[in-house]
Amino acid sequence: MNIVRVEVLVASPDRNFVTLRLTTDDGLVGLGDGTLNGRELAVASYLQDHVAPLLLNRDAHRIEDTWQYLYRGAYWRRGPVTMAAIAAVDVALWDIKAQAAGMPLYQLLGGASRNGARAYGHASGRDIPELFDSIRAHQAQGYKAIRIQTGVPGLGTVYGVASSPTVGQQRYDYEPARRTALPVEEQWDTPAYLRHVPTVFEAVRNEFGPELTLLHDGHHRMTPIQAAKLGKSLEPYDLFWLEDCTPGENQEALRLVRQHTTTPLAIGEVFNSVWDYQTLISEQLIDYVRSAVTHTGGISGLRKILDYAAQYQIKSGIHGPTDISPVGMAAALHLDIAIHNFGIQEYMRHGDATNQVFRQSFTFTDGYLHPGEQPGLGVTYDDQAAAAHPYQSAYLPVNRLLDGTVHDW
């Protein structure tokens, strides 16, 4: 079964997505997600100019061999652009193999280990009353686990907090409403944040009780000792996890955080290989692996990381914001259902335009996601719908401290 057609599809329904479509000589069509938020065209070029010629006439069944060929053959190891491109190929090949087998992909990954994947959504508010409304709106949609972020008194807009007060339309992601020619600049003050966050969690626990599963994302903004302080101050509120408390590239930083707090730690959305987790997993410095299928070389790459993590009782928390396309989400859901060490799945929900381009078969019922029973990934791409949404340049924000110093955002 050889690959006879390779198409790199770039479209912007709600936001930019890079999709790889592979067609085989017996007519099977597989999709892979290669979206790298804010740097999309780099992956599109990598796929079109450097990978597509290598795929034509290759046997679509040889998934592991193709992965190794692209990874080792490039010589240059890792990197988000390379690993997103490899992910797009890997997921498209798994989609094809599962369709050839006539089974939903999770069956090929070992079959179902659970009935559904518990999902968490993103509630936010510029202040506590807005946050409460947003939590209620998420509960009404069925969410049993909710990430909470708020504005910080004295600061302007903060990434992770919806800019619109309209419940149901709350989005903090930068597209399409906040597309600008240059990155939006935000303001940051860690001491003010550290004073504020525990009061938010206290208010939420008082209002919603002890059973609601709560998460929080620090978005790489703290030093190790600041993160340790936050983890400790949040212990009374029993978080499911504290995410990305320090910049991800320094694995050793979490040793210090770990010495001071029992708040569970999650990290990894900016990682792209098992090597980014080596110390974190072997020294048990984290509780959850946050990588996306899309940024870690696909199902083959992420599965290896999760199998390694499983030996240390570390669980999955696969990245699922709106910049992971429905193809990347579907791939995550098949893994979630199959692996033993599943933790939770992030599910932010795509907008209508995205859902018209990517026709999906996954379901969200009573807080649980399921990839559906269609052969393959269960997602198809509507070219006509996509044609109405050409690529638009879009940047992620930049963050500065009050004195103007550039900071992690």
Ligand code: GCO
């Ligand atoms: C999350 C993330 C996202 C990222 C975004 C960057 O936890 O979902 O932090 O909001 O910032 O995916 O592209």
Ligand code: MG
């Ligand atoms: Mg995050």
